[in-house]
Amino acid sequence: MNPREPKDFPLGRWNLCVGGAGRVMDGYVNLDLFAMPGVNVAADAAELPFRSDIFQRVECDAVLEHVRDPAQVMSEIRRVLAPGGYAHLVTPFCHPFHEYPKDFRRFTLDGLKELAGGMEVVAEGWRTGPTATLLVIVIEYGKLLFPFRAWRAVMHVVLGWLLFPLRYLDLLLFRSASVGRIGNHCYIWLRKPGG
Numbered sequence: 001m002n003p004r005e006p007k008d009f010p011l012g013r014w015n016l017c018v019g020g021a022g023r024v025m026d027g028y029v030n031l032d033l034f035a036m037p038g039v040n041v042a043a044d045a046a047e048l049p050f051r052s053d054i055f056q057r058v059e060c061d062a063v064l065e066h067v068r069d070p071a072q073v074m075s076e077i078r079r080v081l082a083p084g085g086y087a088h089l090v091t092p093f094c095h096p097f098h099e100y101p102k103d104f105r106r107f108t109l110d111g112l113k114e115l116a117g118g119m120e121v122v123a124e125g126w127r128t129g130p131t132a133t134l135l136v137i138v139i140e141y142g143k144l145l146f147p148f149r150a151w152r153a154v155m156h157v158v159l160g161w162l163l164f165p166l167r168y169l170d171l172l173l174f175r176s177a178s179v180g181r182i183g184n185h186c187y188i189w190l191r192k193p194g195g
Contacts, residue, residue: 005123005125005187006122006123006189009086009088009189010056010057010086011027011056012057014029014054014055014082015056015057015058016028016029016048016055016058016059017030017058018031018045018058018059018060018063018073019032019060020038020039020059020061021036021038021039021100022038022039023038024038031048033045033101045060045067045076046067046068046073046076048076048080052079052080053079053080053081053082053083054082055080055082055085056082056086057085057086058077058080058081058086059088060073060088060089061088061089061090062090062091062092062185064107065092065105065106066100066102066103066104068102068104070105071115071117074115074116074117078117078192081192082192083192083193083195084192084194086189086191086192087119088187088189088190089115089188090127090185091106091111091112091186092106092107093108093183093184093185093186094106094133094184095184095185096136096140107186108180108186109124109125109180112124112186112188118193119190119191119193120190120193122189122190122191124186124187125174126174126179126183126184126185126186127185127186127187128170128183129179129184130173130179130181130182130183131166131167131169131170131173132167132184133183133184134182135163135164135166136184139155139159139160142156142159143155143156
C-alpha cells in the first residue's frame with residue numbers, strides 16, 4: 001500500500017463503510033449486500049437506508065466495480081454524507097476479474113473524478129502500483145494451471161507467500177508520474193461542500 005495515501009481525514013460521530021463484508025471497522029456502521037458476521041446493515045448501496053447528511057466519513061473500498069450503477073451509488077453516498085464530510089473511494093484499475101457477486105468494470109482516477117458529482121477532490125493517487133498488478137496476474141496465471149479448486153487455493157497461498165516481498169518495489173515506483181499506467185488500485189478522497 002502507498003504510504004503517502006492520506007489517512008488523517010477526520011472520523012465523526014457517525015461513519016459508514018460501504019461493502020465492508022465481514023471486516024470489523026471500529027467507529028463505522030458496516031453495510032454490505034449480504035448479512036454476515038461483522039455487517040451491521042444488509043442493504044443495496046444504490047438505496048442506502050439512512051437519512052440524508054448523517055455520516056462524517058464514508059469508506060467505499062473495492063465496491064464500485066461490483067455495482068450495476070456506480071453513478072447511483074455515488075449519488076447515495078453524497079446524499080448520506082454530511083456537509084463538510086469526506087468520502088474515500090478505492091477501485092481497481094489493472095486487476096483480475098473477481099466476482100462478489102458480479103464484477104462489471106474498472107476505473108481510472110479520471111473515471112472516479114467523473115463520479116464526484118460536485119464534491120471537491122482533496123487527494124488522489126495509487127494505493128497499489130505496477131508491481132502489485134504484475135504479481136496478482138502471475139498468481140492468477142499460476143492458478144489456471146491446476147484443474148482442481150483445492151490445488152488452485154494452494155497455488156494462491158504458495159505464490160502469494162513467495163512473491164509478496166516483491167511488492168515493496170512499488171514504494172520506488174510510486175515516485176514516478178507514470179505509476180498509473182499499470183497501477184493496480186487507485187484512490188480518491190472527496191469532500192462534500194458546506195459544513
